Amino acid sequence: MTPMDRRTLEDSIKLFDADFMLCTGQTECFPSTNTFRSEWQLKKEGNYWGESALTVDTAIMDDAGNILPQGGVGEIVWRGPGVMEMYLKNESATKDSKAFAWHHSGDLGYFDDDGLLVFVDRKKDMIKTGGENVPSIKVERVILNHPAVEAVAVVGLPHEKWIEAITAFVVPVKGSDLTEDAILSLCRENLGGFEIPKKVVMVGDLPKTTTGKLEKYKIRQSYATLYEKV
Incomplete structure (x- = not known):
């Protein structure tokens, strides 16, 4: 999910006179994975996904399966009871998505100094x-x-x-x-x-x-x- 660009966000806040909160997730992870609260919206510049939802753990992983420290850029991975069990009739895709016992999002990101998740890009993009x-x-x-x-x-x-x-x-x-x-x-x-x-x-x-x-x-x-x- 790509966060709203700043110009559109600022225009929308003025137009609707409302606070905005971003919720991020995947079909494979129910109901959502991360939340970027309204109080951060105009204070943080970038593609923020924010804090983990209560139902998942969020981490950043390199290609070798190592969990990266704060600031390290790698693949965004999740685990928790809301993560899917498998892709129907696709064992290969299921195995790839569950490597190292975490669900792999296919997205790149990192945690900032406040522990908030920042989306960098799709790995393929x-x-x-x-x-x-x-x-x-x-x-x-x-x-x-x-x-x-x-x-x-x-x-x-x-x-x-x-x-x-x-x-x-x-x-x-x-x-x-x-x-x-x-x-x-x-x-x-x-x-x-x-x-x-x-x-x-x-x-x-x-x-x-x-x-x-x-x-x-x-x-x-x-x-x-x-x-x-x-």
Whole structure:
């Protein structure tokens, strides 16, 4: 789950005159796994998931099954009575999800100095570019701060030099005159040089599931040859 970007959160608080609380979970973990309370919403900058729910333990694990200390980035894992027993008729997926006796979320994160969980990115969506790891979510949050951006998806596409080139697919607000230069200028002000997209592609819509989740794999498939030399 991707937390609400700051611009949308601030606008919503003003519009509805209400406090917002984020609850995070997966179909495999009932009813929820983490809560980011309203009192933290505008004090903490980032993709916060917050505290563990009473029904689960939350930890950060490396690929070897070691629980990482505070601040260490690794896979978010859970355990507790609300975690599923198995995937129906899929022993392989069940075994992978339960490695080292914890449920594996497929998400990367870390605990901050206050013990609150921060979401970094989906493991499969982390962009490896020029020897650096760049969370796609970090770039998306910056771009979403532009008032003329309706939606955005950032992916890594095959590139001869960079291995993966950071590429932003942006849906402009209807009737706006949003340009690639405007997006890149915003990114230069808020991101490191290696985190800035190599291209910004304007699109009319983004592929989503029936529940509204971005299907980034479809974007990667459709634009796999974008950086191939002509």
